[in-house]
Amino acid sequence: MSEFDRFVQEQLDTDPRFRQEYERLAPLYDAISESIRYRVEQGLTQKQLAQRMGKQQPAIGRFESGRVWPSLRFLQELAEAMNARLILNFQPLDEVRRKATRVAEGKARYSSGR
Numbered sequence: 001m002s003e004f005d006r007f008v009q010e011q012l013d014t015d016p017r018f019r020q021e022y023e024r025l026a027p028l029y030d031a032i033s034e035s036i037r038y039r040v041e042q043g044l045t046q047k048q049l050a051q052r053m054g055k056q057q058p059a060i061g062r063f064e065s066g067r068v069w070p071s072l073r074f075l076q077e078l079a080e081a082m083n084a085r086l087i088l089n090f091q092p093l094d095e096v097r098r099k100a101t102r103v104a105e106g107k108a109r110y111s112s113g114r
Contacts, residue, residue: 008022023096032063049078052081
């Protein structure tokens with residue numbers, strides 16, 4: 001576990017406001033990570049993807065850096081440009097929190113060597 005990961009985990013464990021904001025932003029960062037992974041798997045540059053969308057490369061860069069809140073239309077266009085389907089769903093927060101706790105516990109066990 002990196003020093004940054006330890007810091008984030010400490011904040012999650014001790015600061016309820018930090019945890020709340022972290023959980024609130026998680027879906028955006030998950031979408032960004034997934035789209036970058038998919039773009040790279042397809043061998044597309046940001047510029048090529050932007051061209052497919054009829055946009056300029058900086059629009060993709062701003063999205064991938066998390067500096068903008070994408071619209072649903074942008075996400076749909078992004079998916080179509082990568083020949084993918086955008087799927088949205090809603091999950092109860094208690095289910096999401098249970099899953100996050102299990103993941104964090106697994107990471108802690110892995111990094112401690114148990």
